Amino acid sequence: MRTPRSEGGWGLPIVLLVLAIVAFLARDALTAYLGGVLRPATPAPSRGAQDTPREAAPSEPSLQRPVERARGVEDTVARGAEARAKALEERGR
Numbered sequence: 001m002r003t004p005r006s007e008g009g010w011g012l013p014i015v016l017l018v019l020a021i022v023a024f025l026a027r028d029a030l031t032a033y034l035g036g037v038l039r040p041a042t043p044a045p046s047r048g049a050q051d052t053p054r055e056a057a058p059s060e061p062s063l064q065r066p067v068e069r070a071r072g073v074e075d076t077v078a079r080g081a082e083a084r085a086k087a088l089e090e091r092g093r
Contacts, residue, residue, distance in 0.1 A: 035065065
C-alpha cells in the first residue's frame with residue numbers, strides 16, 4: 001500500500017526536466033530570431049606583464065539590425081497591401 005508521501009515522488013524531477021527543455025529551446029529560438037545580435041560571452045585573454053591596457057570597447061549590441069529588419073517587413077506588408085488593392089480594383093471593373 002502506498003503512502004501519500006511516496007505518490008508525488010516523480011513530480012518535481014519531471015517538472016524540472018520540462019523546464020530545462022523549454023529553456024534550451026527558448027535560447028535557440030531567441031538566438032535564431034535575433035540573428036547574432038547576442039554574442040556568447042568569451043573569456044578575456046590573460047594579460048602579461050608587458051601588455052599595455054587598452055580602452056574597453058562598448059559591449060552594447062547594435063540595435064540597427066532589428067530596426068532594418070522591421071523596416072523591411074513594413075515595406076513588404078505595404079507592397080502586399082498595394083497589390084491586394086490593385087487586384088480588387090481590377091476585379092471591380
